Amino acid sequence: MELKRVVVTGLGALTPIGNTVSEYWEGLSTGKSGCGPITKFDAEKFRTRFACELKNFSVEEFIPRQEARKMDPFTQYAIVASDEAIKDAGFDMEAINKNKVGVIWGSGIGGLKTFEDEMIYFGKGDGTPKINPFFIPKMIADSSSGQISIRNGFRGPNYVTVSACSSANNAIIDAFNYIRTGRINICVTGGSEAPVTIASVGGFTAMRAMSERNDDPATASRPYDVNRDGFVVGEGAGALILEEYEHAKARGAKIYAELIGGGFSSDAYHITAPHPEGYGALLSMMDALEDAQIKPEEVDYINTHGTSTPIGDPQELKAIVDCFGDHAYKMSISSTKSMTGHLLGGAGAVEAVASILAIQHQFVPPTINCKDLDPAIDQNLDLTLNQGKARKINVALSNGFGFGGHNATVIFRKV
Secondary structure, three states: OOOOOEEEEEEEEEEOOEOOHHHHHHHHHHOOOOOEEOOOOOOOOOOOOEEEOOOOOOHHHOOOHHHHOOOOHHHHHHHHHHHHHHHHHOOOOOOOOHHHEEEEEEOOOOOHHHHHHHHHHHHOOOOOOOOOOOHHHHHOOOHHHHHHHHHHOOOOOEEEEOEOEOHHHHHHHHHHHHHHOOOOOEEEEEEEEOOOOHHHHHHHHHOOOEOOOOOOHHHOOOOOEOOOOOEOEEOEEEEEEEEEHHHHHHOOOOOOEEEEEEEEEEOOOOOOOOOOOOHHHHHHHHHHHHHHOOOHHHOOEEEOOOOOOOOHHHHHHHHHHHHHHHHHHOOEEEOOHHHHOEOHHHHHHHHHHHHHHHHHHOEEOOEOOOOOEOOOOOOOOOOOEOOOEEOOOOEEEEEEEEOOOEEEEEEEEOO
């Protein structure tokens, strides 16, 4: 069977450095840090007291209050980002076949805030199970894709992928496969997360996975720096409209880029630690290159998983050198998590948007906050430290790796 081409015709973003795609790109291109003290709960007694929260965001500007109360924040974020992407795609909603439009979303932990609030409320009571009737539909991860579908009347495949921090990349690849095999014409895809909660921050700090740089949170997310001490949690969403190429052309759609490949692998090593030689990351990138039917030398830019953890960053960069050989030193590489923090299951979505915008603007966003490059990292790699730069970008690759050993890679190309 001949596979169909798949293109990106709409983008949406709700991030700690910008609440729209244009604001997000402004933050990325100028090296803006989205990190600051936690405001969503009293974190005074926590070892980590900062995060990358959304700024100047009120859900009631986008969703009526009565509706928003029935949704966890991660679903609210999904709707806001997907609304922007759908509007950006410029559909005639009366003309498109909604039976052939899917919604495939990604989230690593779903409605954690809803679960947390309900259990705290229950714990303060006398044991009587006074549970909110909206508790279950607010909490479950697939409420995000379901709400997007209901809001727009899209009746194609509808579900959420859950694979920790590779969830959004997995969702994008699933959407890609549905379209290129002819099952659907259009898919709303991406991911969202709302993890700035007591349980999330407390859990990750208990693992010693998060930075504790409370004296200078703006520089806490510092991939590749020798003094990095863990990731910074972030919240928000990214959305992409994927569309079959001929379908997009027929309606005169604006095309940002073509999605040409997706790769998967498993570390099969440890529930939280990456493979020490970066073997899973290597397999994922190799699989994506094979799927895209391109040579390693064709890749111009890599948006790395780059979480700012001591063990994760060197392994990924080693895998890049192993995968690309001498060409690794001719590419530009950066970690936009240095600006947005780590959106967990939503990370792959906002980073896919960043990669597509890098192609559109022919500009590499920087890796900020890296003052002293870790000597364990190959010093000859172009990690775009502290300042972005213009360069020719025809092909961009974006990695997403998650607890459990999940790895997923997507590749976009200029049309």
